[in-house]
Amino acid sequence: MADKIRKELPETPLRLALTIPGILHVEKSPSQIDAANALDSFKVNALGPLLLMKHLSPFLPTKSASGFPISEGNLQLPSHAIYAMMAARVGSISDNASGGWYSYRASKASVYQIAKTFDLYLRGRCTERAIAVALHPGTVKTDFTKEFWKGRDLLEPLDAADRLLRVIAGLRPDVDGGRGRCWDWKGKEVLP
Numbered sequence: 001m002a003d004k005i006r007k008e009l010p011e012t013p014l015r016l017a018l019t020i021p022g023i024l025h026v027e028k029s030p031s032q033i034d035a036a037n038a039l040d041s042f043k044v045n046a047l048g049p050l051l052l053m054k055h056l057s058p059f060l061p062t063k064s065a066s067g068f069p070i071s072e073g074n075l076q077l078p079s080h081a082i083y084a085m086m087a088a089r090v091g092s093i094s095d096n097a098s099g100g101w102y103s104y105r106a107s108k109a110s111v112y113q114i115a116k117t118f119d120l121y122l123r124g125r126c127t128e129r130a131i132a133v134a135l136h137p138g139t140v141k142t143d144f145t146k147e148f149w150k151g152r153d154l155l156e157p158l159d160a161a162d163r164l165l166r167v168i169a170g171l172r173p174d175v176d177g178g179r180g181r182c183w184d185w186k187g188k189e190v191l192p
């Protein structure tokens with residue numbers, strides 16, 4: 001993918017990246033943990049964003065690049081690049097009140113760490129030209145949650161996407177502007 005981008009868009013810096021992969025193998029108790037399924041969860045949920053970050057990071061603007069023009073229209077993208085990776089609230093250790101879903105929780109917890117660590121790298125390489133964050137989309141009506149639709153208030157996928165985009169477009173690249181942290185669809189921080 002990176003080779004193809006480099007070939008087709010050699011001079012174009014990456015302005016907005018959203019890496020989304022996520023799967024859930026439900027485990028209610030330790031006895032339900034299956035090694036192959038757990039490995040699958042870690043591969044898709046943790047290694048996936050890690051390798052996407054590896055191959056996409058060279059496309060982000062460096063500190064000497066000029067800022068992007070502020071976009072017009074309904075969604076105003078800022079002048080810096082945004083690299084966002086999908087975490088999940090259940091990956092938050094401090095928010096964990098109900099347990100279960102061991103592999104999903106553990107693999108998604110790593111996304112908070114990857115986003116923070118990547119953002120620290122970008123602070124040096126890109127300064128205020130690029131930020132990294134993690135995201136929680138809310139509980140969204142997708143195939144992913146199909147088993148849990150009944151009796152729940154769910155966000156429509158387009159609504160969740162729209163709200164997340166507005167939240168990340170509003171973050172600033174300075175140290176206190178929200179970079180390196182996890183944000184939900186309401187613009188509230190989800191602590192790791």
Ligand SMILES: NC(=O)c1ccc[n+]([C@@H]2O[C@H](COP(=O)([O-])OP(=O)(O)OC[C@H]3O[C@@H](n4cnc5c(N)ncnc54)[C@H](OP(=O)(O)O)[C@@H]3O)[C@@H](O)[C@H]2O)c1
Nearest residue numbers: 020021022023044086087088137138139140142143144145
């Ligand atoms: N829905 C929710 O309520 C909710 C809540 C919290 C967090 N999330 C997170 O939000 C993200 C999107 O979830 P969703 O609800 O939109 O579910 P979804 O429709 O099942 O989307 C899952 C995503 O993961 C990708 N994926 C799955 N297996 C993969 C693999 N082996 N290799 C590469 N990519 C793979 C899929 O790619 P393809 O489309 O190419 O198959 C798809 O983009 C996930 O990271 C999920 O953990 C969702």
